[in-house]
Amino acid sequence: MNAYDAKRISDTLVAHNFEQAFDATEAEILIFYTCNIRERAVQKLFSNIGLLRNENTKVIAVGGCVAQAEKSNIFQHKHINIAFGAQTYHRLPEHIEDVLAGKRRQILDIEFDQAQKFECLPERKNVSFSEFVTIQEGCDNFCTYCVVPYTRGREYSRPAKDIIEEVKSLLSRGTKEITLIGQNVNSYHGEAPYISIGKPKETWRLERLIREIAELDGLRRLRYTTSHPKDFTTELMRVHADVPVLVPFAHIPVQSGNDRILNAMNRGHTAQEYMDKIAKFQDICPRIQFSSDFIVGFPSETEEEFADTVRLAELVGYTISFSFKYSRRKNTPADKMAGQIPDETKERRLAILQQALLKDQICHNNALVGQTQEVLFEKVGRKPNQYIGKNVYLQSVIVESNVNLIGQFKNVKIETAGENSVMGKVVE
Numbered sequence: 001m002n003a004y005d006a007k008r009i010s011d012t013l014v015a016h017n018f019e020q021a022f023d024a025t026e027a028e029i030l031i032f033y034t035c036n037i038r039e040r041a042v043q044k045l046f047s048n049i050g051l052l053r054n055e056n057t058k059v060i061a062v063g064g065c066v067a068q069a070e071k072s073n074i075f076q077h078k079h080i081n082i083a084f085g086a087q088t089y090h091r092l093p094e095h096i097e098d099v100l101a102g103k104r105r106q107i108l109d110i111e112f113d114q115a116q117k118f119e120c121l122p123e124r125k126n127v128s129f130s131e132f133v134t135i136q137e138g139c140d141n142f143c144t145y146c147v148v149p150y151t152r153g154r155e156y157s158r159p160a161k162d163i164i165e166e167v168k169s170l171l172s173r174g175t176k177e178i179t180l181i182g183q184n185v186n187s188y189h190g191e192a193p194y195i196s197i198g199k200p201k202e203t204w205r206l207e208r209l210i211r212e213i214a215e216l217d218g219l220r221r222l223r224y225t226t227s228h229p230k231d232f233t234t235e236l237m238r239v240h241a242d243v244p245v246l247v248p249f250a251h252i253p254v255q256s257g258n259d260r261i262l263n264a265m266n267r268g269h270t271a272q273e274y275m276d277k278i279a280k281f282q283d284i285c286p287r288i289q290f291s292s293d294f295i296v297g298f299p300s301e302t303e304e305e306f307a308d309t310v311r312l313a314e315l316v317g318y319t320i321s322f323s324f325k326y327s328r329r330k331n332t333p334a335d336k337m338a339g340q341i342p343d344e345t346k347e348r349r350l351a352i353l354q355q356a357l358l359k360d361q362i363c364h365n366n367a368l369v370g371q372t373q374e375v376l377f378e379k380v381g382r383k384p385n386q387y388i389g390k391n392v393y394l395q396s397v398i399v400e401s402n403v404n405l406i407g408q409f410k411n412v413k414i415e416t417a418g419e420n421s422v423m424g425k426v427v428e
């Protein structure tokens, strides 16, 4: 989502006649767009400001979740002029003008105003073959470890008409893959594009939005992220089975495999309920594969409770996963909980979990050998003539080619598999 926001900020500034500098030492305005999900975000921000500020710098703006969480405290760094939130970056051009004109030296603008932001953003520029489209922002779940509800605000779903128009515009300019994004994307409930006479205003859920977007000309691959297990409906599972452009892959963060910890995290489901959804999903869409997020060392987590997480991971057999040590975030309920776990214990548990997750990842990679996969190529590899792309399951596929493959879909016969990627040859 920060990558998406950063692009929209750059488009907004260019629309206001600012010019993008490609070397920070030449830039007069430095904009830092921050994430507060992990520890030491403020220190990292301040040290990056120290690295990049130079004699050409006239304005320093800090946006995103660190600005939102720190509020006016951010100005303890005396060189910061503007602090703007994730929902107010459409007003950044006027704030920069004010600082440049000497009207104000410090500006704090961190309101939550998602609807206004999306209305004010200009058309997207520099369109790529693969693009994110925000459909939903904010979160009402208040997991006890998470800062998002405080930094991104309450849940807001963009109207379906605006999303469809944005997707159509991207497709008409060459985008082939779209990822619909939101903090809690599968709780999407946006206003329908039309009103049926005599009926109350309709809202669409994610499943309906996907079915409509899938019909648009030019779309080759559709993804969405990040979802919450409790918002996974049977209908959404059916969409994966019915809609060919939607990948047979779902990121469903579980965080823990133990009910007491899930309850302490305020996740709103048990481990069994999660496993039941996974089983149902596999029934409805046999090609489906999963990825997940995990947190180890949540306050008061015992060895047995941690072992439940490893067991759950082994039972599901994720294709890829993202696992982290619990990290204390200021002003969240978990930060004040008793039984904070020592870092060495978290380190040890993380290593055990990651080993189990890696085993499954290798197993999924090995299973591809001999198969032909459709791959969208994204970047060059480390070696000459090497190109790296992703299959539908987000597995990295590496090939050698004398022609530039970036932005193209190709069928690749997989020949060998490693821990983090597979290698193969392009076939016609």
Ligand code: SF4
Residues within 6 Å of the ligand: 139, 140, 141, 142, 143, 146, 147, 148, 149, 183, 184, 228
């Ligand atoms: S659902 Fe996700 S974004 Fe919302 S509070 Fe929980 S972890 Fe944070």
